[in-house]
Amino acid sequence: MVFDPTSLRPLFPILSQPAYDHPLVYLDNAATTQKPLWVLDAIQDYYRSFNANVHRGAHFLSDRATNRFEQARETVARFINAPLQSHVIWTKGATEAINTVAYGLEHLLEKGDEILITSLEHHANLVPWQQLAFRTGARLRVLPLTSKGEWEEEYARYFTDRTRIFAATQISNAIGTSTPLQVMLDLAKQQGAFTLVDGAQAVAHYPVDVQALDCDFYVFSGHKMYGPTGIGVLYGKNHALEVLMPYQTGGEMVRHVSHQATEFNVLPYRLEAGTPHIEGVIGLAAACDFLCTQDRLALLAWEQSLARHVYTRLHKAGGIELYSPEKNTTLVSLSVPNIHILDLNAYLDSQGVAVRAGSHCAHPLMAQLGVAGTLRASFACYNTMEEANRFCDVLLEAIDLLNEE
Amino acid sequence: MTDPLGQQRPIDIKAQLQACRSKEDTFKTLVMLSKTQPRLTAEEKTEDNKIKGCESAVWLIIEEKDGLRHFKADSDAKLMRGVLVAILSLVKGKSLADIQQMDLKAELAELNLSSYLTSSRTNGVLAILDKITSH
Numbered sequence A: 001m002v003f004d005p006t007s008l009r010p011l012f013p014i015l016s017q018p019a020y021d022h023p024l025v026y027l028d029n030a031a032t033t034q035k036p037l038w039v040l041d042a043i044q045d046y047y048r049s050f051n052a053n054v055h056r057g058a059h060f061l062s063d064r065a066t067n068r069f070e071q072a073r074e075t076v077a078r079f080i081n082a083p084l085q086s087h088v089i090w091t092k093g094a095t096e097a098i099n100t101v102a103y104g105l106e107h108l109l110e111k112g113d114e115i116l117i118t119s120l121e122h123h124a125n126l127v128p129w130q131q132l133a134f135r136t137g138a139r140l141r142v143l144p145l146t147s148k149g150e151w152e153e154e155y156a157r158y159f160t161d162r163t164r165i166f167a168a169t170q171i172s173n174a175i176g177t178s179t180p181l182q183v184m185l186d187l188a189k190q191q192g193a194f195t196l197v198d199g200a201q202a203v204a205h206y207p208v209d210v211q212a213l214d215c216d217f218y219v220f221s222g223h224k225m226y227g228p229t230g231i232g233v234l235y236g237k238n239h240a241l242e243v244l245m246p247y248q249t250g251g252e253m254v255r256h257v258s259h260q261a262t263e264f265n266v267l268p269y270r271l272e273a274g275t276p277h278i279e280g281v282i283g284l285a286a287a288c289d290f291l292c293t294q295d296r297l298a299l300l301a302w303e304q305s306l307a308r309h310v311y312t313r314l315h316k317a318g319g320i321e322l323y324s325p326e327k328n329t330t331l332v333s334l335s336v337p338n339i340h341i342l343d344l345n346a347y348l349d350s351q352g353v354a355v356r357a358g359s360h361c362a363h364p365l366m367a368q369l370g371v372a373g374t375l376r377a378s379f380a381c382y383n384t385m386e387e388a389n390r391f392c393d394v395l396l397e398a399i400d401l402l403n404e405e
Numbered sequence B: 001m002t003d004p005l006g007q008q009r010p011i012d013i014k015a016q017l018q019a020c021r022s023k024e025d026t027f028k029t030l031v032m033l034s035k036t037q038p039r040l041t042a043e044e045k046t047e048d049n050k051i052k053g054c055e056s057a058v059w060l061i062i063e064e065k066d067g068l069r070h071f072k073a074d075s076d077a078k079l080m081r082g083v084l085v086a087i088l089s090l091v092k093g094k095s096l097a098d099i100q101q102m103d104l105k106a107e108l109a110e111l112n113l114s115s116y117l118t119s120s121r122t123n124g125v126l127a128i129l130d131k132i133t134s135h
């Protein structure tokens, strides 16, 4: 049976409003997804019935808050198949998770060591490593793509005995390409490198199993997987988390403090300084619950069919450069020769269609593809085939309008 | 539509933009206005003339004649060219002192433009206004 996205629409009331005088068509899901009632209600419920600081007070509300907070950790651990819930560290998002690792590993890096990333990376998985390289004298190396956006065959040679860290995205936010992660992670491990996978664009679409991936670190943001903003996850293997120097210190992360010295707390608290984003944690767990009640492979197949439909229609229409893969992706990234993507974006917006035009926080990738930016339509489980078609219709209309002189 | 910029009186541009009843109208009007402005030559599109802070590339050249300011501008985005036509229609041929007296943001709001521009592009517009009103 084909998945029916309209069955999910009542869970996302935000989508039923008009944008200007048109039905809102939300296709900017790779930037952030909308939140189901599951999440909205969970957050309300937290403030209405168990708001208190966690791990501190010994009173009715604080116990409830702490229980729910730690249950949420268990939920997220299960969601990514982490073996232990103490391996799930709360961060404010993928960006903070990557920075936690980049600062945390600094004490292990020496001049001449190599940090390897790919040319698909979002700035969040590039700038922290580049700055780490500047601070330590390590060398940042980048696995290249061909100009067609495909992987070069010979990437094995980039993994050397100096590679200390390998950090790669699972899926490109800008063009939707997947990295051949398993092969690359194996190569990195053979060199004894720490491995980090940026799952920001994967978690909403793919069931994630961090044990099967067997990476040292896995990071993602809640807001891209139907959860709230301001909450994300750093998963790590025990030994990998243990070697991280906490890059933030303060309350919560300590066991004993005197003016002379501080004894740090155990994992996960050691890496969670300060009062955490409790409502975010509760909301994220609700997002995981929401996804776990769905047939995730059916959602994925649906999202891919929308992207493929758009790809095929636009490819047939001609005159459009398509940067995303034809198959097995949940977004379509494009540009039109001689028309500015911001002009296309503005027309789509005027018709109620929300997409993203720009460099998608991936300047080096855009440079490699030879464009300043692309227009990206990215799909989520609640998008319908009518919406996919509406995007195509309005885009083609915009092209006609902007082409005439 | 090939009127050189000089022939579009500010009042026309203002009336056209104010008559827009929807975002789509404003879009189409800006695209039409964009065609009324001569493009800059490659030599004129220098780094110096480029405005920082715009999502699209914007170049703005200011020429002073007899104490009055004249402008030439271009962008790689059509819509931004339309916005430039609208902005420059407000200030062209005026002295710097007069321009500095104007509340340009309010005047742009009157043209239906502030709501039209996304905040990141509004920032670009602010950079344009800065240049127009600086020495």
Ligand SMILES: Cc1ncc(COP(=O)(O)O)c(C=O)c1O
Residues within 6 Å of the ligand: A030, A031, A092, A093, A094, A095, A096, A122, A124, A125, A169, A171, A172, A173, A198, A200, A201, A221, A361
């Ligand atoms: C692939 C990828 N990595 C990292 C990030 C950063 O996520 P956040 O801004 O939520 O920290 C994003 C967000 O766009 C992304 O798409």
